[in-house]
Amino acid sequence: MQPVELVCDESGYEGEKLIGTTTDVFAHAGVHLSAAVAAGCLAELRRRIRSPATQYKANHLQREKHRSALVWFLGPSSPLFRAAHVYLIDKAYFLIGTLAEVLLGPPGGTGTGWWQSGPDGGRAREVSDELYRRHAADGPEPAFLVAANNLMRGKDRRDLAGPVDAFFDVAGGSDGFRRDSAEALRVRLQADPSLSVLDPLIPALLRAVARWGDGGRPVTIVHDRQTMLPAERVARLQRALRHAGLVLTRVELAAAESEPRVQLADILAGTVRQIAQDELHGRGDAELLALARPYVDPLSIWGDRRSWATITGTARS
Known part of the structure; x- marks a missing residue:
């Protein structure tokens, strides 16, 4: 079988430091699109937002004056719809x-x-x-x-x-x-310098391969440049996945400025993370929650039952 090429980036990541950071939620997005479709999506965002920034980030879409662009980006007419997922922690x-x-x-x-x-x-x-x-x-x-x-x-x-x-x-x-x-x-x-029990990238990557490699289909991950993915840690991930009957062929690192799919993954992770974090703190936006819901992985790691029920439309048992 041909490998699925999944392009990933994260938001709210500060390595193993989970407490006392600027964010309470980590989000990892996976995007399964061609580079050409991703470039077209970014071009449409640029047409709608009209910022001179050379690289768009989630905060561009989160400004109230650009809400319509965010609604389009997450909505059913977006190229990302049904072609991406976000794993929340x-x-x-x-x-x-x-x-x-x-x-x-x-x-x-x-x-x-x-x-x-x-x-x-x-x-x-x-x-x-x-x-x-x-x-x-x-x-x-x-x-x-x-x-x-x-x-x-x-x-x-x-x-x-x-x-x-x-x-x-x-x-x-x-x-x-x-x-x-x-x-x-x-x-x-x-x-063991490569051992980590708290790095949220580990469960996020394991879940990305499990979600997109269901049935044993190999998965190749293209990830934004990341110092926390040295060769020995990738090898540890591959061994864990093989034990579960899953195949991660390799992890490639790419620069966001030259890879439009990484830019989309970055924006998606950042926007969905903020929507979920706002709901965790009791100040969620009903319209944005409904738009983010199709992207949220149901096996995300989430402790607060009230906000999880709202984020996903289901209760965590």
Whole structure:
């Protein structure tokens, strides 16, 4: 079978730093269009917006004076309609679910599977729902989430004990988190520079291949230039996908300024991320939510039930 060529970009990405960032939502868009169709779509946006900017971004469409262009861009007459998807990650929920998977089991858990098990699967998801309700609304940088983020980040891999001590000082022992599992994770992060349990690009790329490579069809990903996709991390992704019967042939990096499909993926990720994040914070726009809904991946990682029901038109069980 000929590989599906999927062109991707993200919005709201700050690597493994999930708490205390400028965005609460990560979005990863995949676009399956020819370069010629993508160039035509960008030309139409330029005709409608008439900005002298050399490269359009999501914020051009998000201005109220360009709302009609955004409505067209997401609407059924757009070339993107039914030819693109957006995978959303509620950063706090992703962090908490990974924490539950890594620290509730014996040493060796890597936090790379709880979000694939479906909305009802696994003890980690059950615990993460409860922890999310307790901690995600504590403010922009609740101490528990900051400590959990620092524990599982690979930023200071040489510091084995500090992040563990800091986390358990905040968390205590009421949730059954295992200190030996936390210590084992820090050892693994130190030993393997390519290991990441918190990078949202990992579940996003896994899901992109699963969605577009259904039935075993190979997928080639063309991605905006990204330092977090070195060869060893791509190889790890390929092995995980092969284990699931899926094929990622390769990941190519492309410059947005010379690849119109990357520009479209960037704009789509940014606009849908902002629409979803506004709804997460209770200030959603009904018209834009309805337009974004066909693009949102139903297997996105999302903890807030109220906003998820509105974003997708369905309830998360």
